[in-house]
Amino acid sequence: MKLxxxxxxxxxxxxxxxxxxxxxxxxxxxxxxxxxxxxxxxxRGFIAETTYDIVRWKRLYAEIAEVKExxxxxxxxxxFTVWATLNGIKLPDWKQLEDTPVRxxxxxxxxxxxxxxxxxxIPDWMDELGEKELGKRWDGEIAALNQLxxxxxxxxxxxxxxxxxxxxxxxxxxxxxxxSGVPHALQLKERANVFTSEAFKNGWFEVQDASSQLVAxxxxxxxxxxxxxxxxxxxxxxxxxxSLMENKGQVISLDIYENKLNExxxxxxxxxxxxxxxxxxxxxxxxxxLIEKADKVLIDAPCxxxxxxxxxxxTKWKAQSDFLEKVKATQAELLDSYSRMVKPGGDLVYxxxxxLPSENDKQVKAFLxxxxxxxxxxTKDKKVWPSESGYDGFYxxxxxxxxxx
Numbered sequence: 001m002k003l004x005x006x007x008x009x010x011x012x013x014x015x016x017x018x019x020x021x022x023x024x025x026x027x028x029x030x031x032x033x034x035x036x037x038x039x040x041x042x043x044r045g046f047i048a049e050t051t052y053d054i055v056r057w058k059r060l061y062a063e064i065a066e067v068k069e070x071x072x073x074x075x076x077x078x079x080f081t082v083w084a085t086l087n088g089i090k091l092p093d094w095k096q097l098e099d100t101p102v103r104x105x106x107x108x109x110x111x112x113x114x115x116x117x118x119x120x121x122i123p124d125w126m127d128e129l130g131e132k133e134l135g136k137r138w139d140g141e142i143a144a145l146n147q148l149x150x151x152x153x154x155x156x157x158x159x160x161x162x163x164x165x166x167x168x169x170x171x172x173x174x175x176x177x178x179x180s181g182v183p184h185a186l187q188l189k190e191r192a193n194v195f196t197s198e199a200f201k202n203g204w205f206e207v208q209d210a211s212s213q214l215v216a217x218x219x220x221x222x223x224x225x226x227x228x229x230x231x232x233x234x235x236x237x238x239x240x241x242x243s244l245m246e247n248k249g250q251v252i253s254l255d256i257y258e259n260k261l262n263e264x265x266x267x268x269x270x271x272x273x274x275x276x277x278x279x280x281x282x283x284x285x286x287x288x289x290l291i292e293k294a295d296k297v298l299i300d301a302p303c304x305x306x307x308x309x310x311x312x313x314x315t316k317w318k319a320q321s322d323f324l325e326k327v328k329a330t331q332a333e334l335l336d337s338y339s340r341m342v343k344p345g346g347d348l349v350y351x352x353x354x355x356l357p358s359e360n361d362k363q364v365k366a367f368l369x370x371x372x373x374x375x376x377x378x379t380k381d382k383k384v385w386p387s388e389s390g391y392d393g394f395y396x397x398x399x400x401x402x403x404x405x
Contacts, residue, residue, distance in 0.1 A: 001089050007046050010035060012076045014051045018314060020070050025055055025314040041193060054083050056146060056313035060121040064108045120146055125321035133356045141355055144386035149310035151188040153205040154213050158243050158272045160204040162186060168199045182210045203270040208236050211384040211394040215300065216240040218396050219349045223248035225295040230254050230338040235264030237300055242273035251276045290341045297342045301331045303352035303359050307393025331363050336372035344404035348376065351396040360395035375402045
């Protein structure tokens with residue numbers, strides 16, 4: 001691979017914004033790759049993949065390069081030289097890449113690979129927490145979470161069939177394959193930009209990981225029901241629910257962030273999902289009005305995000321150890337408050353994109369013991385392990401509320 005100066009410099013600029021100015025990696029890259037109209041798909045791919053790689057392996061690379069944060073520009077170039085050396089790329093004789101100790105880099109890599117927190121490039125607290133909660137399982141899970149995430153589409157049955165989307169993308173030379181057990185999913189055989197396709201613009205599909213698609217499947221909404229997505233965000237799961245309901249009935253999408261709900265409205269229009277109503281949670285009245293009004297409620301709870309490190313590697317460096325305690329308290333509050341919206345005889349699904357028992361099955365067990373959970377029983381739950389599935393780590397539990405007496 002021949003390195004191009006403008007692409008390498010764009011990568012360094014992106015890393016500066018992510019590491020030193022604490023900007024979100026995906027937003028930074030959206031901006032960077034629009035910078036030069038002459039860049040083709042391969043150029044943009046190089047910037048995005050290299051930046052994500054260096055973000056993912058920051059701790060390991062910084063240790064090898066012997067640099068500490070905040071990284072000045074020469075330090076960022078040192079991280080880049082570690083990445084290039086370990087990927088077998090011949091370095092050009094640019095001033096910024098002078099005196100790269102290639103042999104020492106490889107030697108230090110071998111040495112540090114024996115220590116998990118460096119090998120998997122994670123903060124000490126995260127390594128300790130993972131081992132404490134998952135024991136021996138942590139080794140395999142954190143290794144799986146450092147793999148590049150697959151691109152998975154969720155076909156929107158309101159607009160197209162799986163075969164139509166498959167054929168349309170094949171015409172664009174984008175090959176896809178179905179995923180067993182996930183009926184609306186198609187996985188890309190190679191990474192490609194699907195957002196410029198007519199099929200995407202016409203609402204034929206969304207990009208949504210296979211594990212995430214299992215949540216609405218477990219909720220199993222039926223046409224004509226009233227279903228509440230209580231932490232809807234930008235609405236990936238609300239859109240999935242609406243499509244499973246064939247646009248019949250009502251999906252009420254709640255969130256505390258108006259900008260996310262506005263994004264959901266935009267996506268719903270493109271998806272042809274007309275049975276979604278968004279409501280901003282700006283006071284306790286919003287929930288009170290909906291007490292015992294829903295056939296089914298989904299609580300896709302805020303969590304540590306440990307299950308989605310594949311696609312959000314910068315989370316490793318943004319999250320703090322005390323954050324987990326706060327998020328667990330929020331999860332318990334949401335379960336107590338939002339579960340009241342379920343009608344007698346109705347269903348509640350609690351889901352997280354975490355692999356930690358303290359956020360998952362332990363959270364559900366504690367809820368069932370509290371006053372708020374006394375009318376619920378656990379029907380079934382599912383743990384999706386990245387090491388087994390190859391997709392994001394997820395947890396989902398289906399709870400049944402007893403019928404009125």
